[in-house]
Amino acid sequence: MTLMGVDDLLRFVVAARPRTTRSIAGSLQATRLQRADPDVQGTRRPLRTSDRSRQVETDSERAPRARGRPRPRGGTRIAPRRVAWLWIVLLASGAGAGCGGSHARPPTTNRTNIHRTTTNVNRAPAPPARRDVYAADRPGNLSPVVRGMPAYVYVPNSQSDTVDVIDQRTFRVIGQFPVGALPQHVTPSYDLKTLWVDNDMGNSLTPINPWTARPGRPVPVVDPYNLYFTVDGRYAIVVAERLRRLDFRDPHSMRLRHSLAVPGCAGVDHMDFNADGRFALASCEFGARLIVVDIPHQRVARTIDLRPGAMPQDVKLAPDGSTFYIADMNANGVWLVSAETFRVLGFIHTGTGAHGLYASRDSRYLYVSNRGEGSVSVVSFATQRQVKKWRLPGGGSPDMGGVSADGRVLWLSGRYNSEVYAISTITGKLIRRIPVGSGPHGLCVYPQPGRFSLGHTGVFR
Numbered sequence: 001m002t003l004m005g006v007d008d009l010l011r012f013v014v015a016a017r018p019r020t021t022r023s024i025a026g027s028l029q030a031t032r033l034q035r036a037d038p039d040v041q042g043t044r045r046p047l048r049t050s051d052r053s054r055q056v057e058t059d060s061e062r063a064p065r066a067r068g069r070p071r072p073r074g075g076t077r078i079a080p081r082r083v084a085w086l087w088i089v090l091l092a093s094g095a096g097a098g099c100g101g102s103h104a105r106p107p108t109t110n111r112t113n114i115h116r117t118t119t120n121v122n123r124a125p126a127p128p129a130r131r132d133v134y135a136a137d138r139p140g141n142l143s144p145v146v147r148g149m150p151a152y153v154y155v156p157n158s159q160s161d162t163v164d165v166i167d168q169r170t171f172r173v174i175g176q177f178p179v180g181a182l183p184q185h186v187t188p189s190y191d192l193k194t195l196w197v198d199n200d201m202g203n204s205l206t207p208i209n210p211w212t213a214r215p216g217r218p219v220p221v222v223d224p225y226n227l228y229f230t231v232d233g234r235y236a237i238v239v240a241e242r243l244r245r246l247d248f249r250d251p252h253s254m255r256l257r258h259s260l261a262v263p264g265c266a267g268v269d270h271m272d273f274n275a276d277g278r279f280a281l282a283s284c285e286f287g288a289r290l291i292v293v294d295i296p297h298q299r300v301a302r303t304i305d306l307r308p309g310a311m312p313q314d315v316k317l318a319p320d321g322s323t324f325y326i327a328d329m330n331a332n333g334v335w336l337v338s339a340e341t342f343r344v345l346g347f348i349h350t351g352t353g354a355h356g357l358y359a360s361r362d363s364r365y366l367y368v369s370n371r372g373e374g375s376v377s378v379v380s381f382a383t384q385r386q387v388k389k390w391r392l393p394g395g396g397s398p399d400m401g402g403v404s405a406d407g408r409v410l411w412l413s414g415r416y417n418s419e420v421y422a423i424s425t426i427t428g429k430l431i432r433r434i435p436v437g438s439g440p441h442g443l444c445v446y447p448q449p450g451r452f453s454l455g456h457t458g459v460f461r
Helices: 006-015 021-036 049-055 059-066 080-093
Strands: 152-157 162-167 172-178 183-188 195-199 204-209 226-229 236-240 245-249 256-261 268-273 279-284 289-294 299-305 312-317 323-328 333-338 344-349 354-359 365-370 375-380 385-391 398-403 409-414 419-424 430-435 444-446
Touching: 152 183, 152 195, 162 183, 172 430, 183 226, 183 444, 195 226, 226 268, 236 268, 279 312, 279 323, 289 312, 333 354, 344 385, 354 398, 365 398, 398 419, 398 444
Parallel strands: 268 312, 312 354
Antiparallel strands: 152 162, 152 444, 162 172, 183 195, 195 204, 226 236, 236 245, 245 256, 268 279, 279 289, 289 299, 312 323, 323 333, 323 354, 333 344, 354 365, 365 375, 375 385, 398 409, 409 419, 419 430
């Protein structure tokens, strides 16, 4: 056998350039696979996809090594160009001693890989989704739990100890039933299946079946002025205003789990939760202050003092979760408190006796009932300013209520006028005055959109 010289060997390699280093690596890989497979008897086994992937070296792997960087992990791999160089060395080593001191370089190639994927480095990343705690409360977005329920308004008459039921379609009272003493609010349960009447002086909660609008057997509960549910649904929180307590209870049986005394919060009555539900901000109507409740630890984390003489009422979180709005009946407007630092950010004047707070279905506006002057202020969440004011013709005492499922009607109780107001959210005009029992308070519009209820007269997320 005639041995090749180094020059002859290089000419041979150059002549073999149409057979690329990649195909040489593939041949070598296939040979190794044949030898490693005991079932192959001289016949090439078809390569699996995973085997083929080991034959191909990407540009991203090749480039770092060209710059002297370490090879990426994931198993031992031999670059095709180095395989070609090994072929040269092996052939040269078999050619005899005449080639022992030569260091021939492998031929280089200027071919471009047409499969290279490029990335537009100038493309801006997609903006994060805008947070809206009321995103599930869009018009008509009813949970399967409540879909098909009759659309009624449940009105607790505090001085009559009754509940009136109004048909939202006809604006007529279609029923009335007695409940416990001094019913304050009608509250949807966390799971949306039950409505609870908060019988404050009756020391009970009366369940209502929203499919039939009929009451069930009262559940004994001490001093239930108001009722809320934690964001995770683990607890019901009975606001015992008279006793200055927040009672954490089982959300179904209402069995007491833990009672949190809040002696520094005279007139504790309304609250709302921050976006993740870790904290609640509660108003102290007769204490001119607010308290921050640490929900996981069930303790008061902070006290926020307002100006002397303040009478904070309803509390509502802004859609973006950044700010709490707190109605103040004496200051005639709404306080703004940071939901992160719990510092007072400002104040918006709305009208005499600011009391109830309700978000529009599109999360753009806050409806503020001004009980002392018979009006409703429309506050922009974006600008934090009053943009409209709707006045009830002939006056009235708009108090607590809610927005219809389609977002077109704002329902409010007339606390001192024994009536209910249906107000168009499109025109701001009064649609109907509906006579009810004496002292109507926290009426509940039901059903409403949302995945679950946080309580009061219908705070949904």
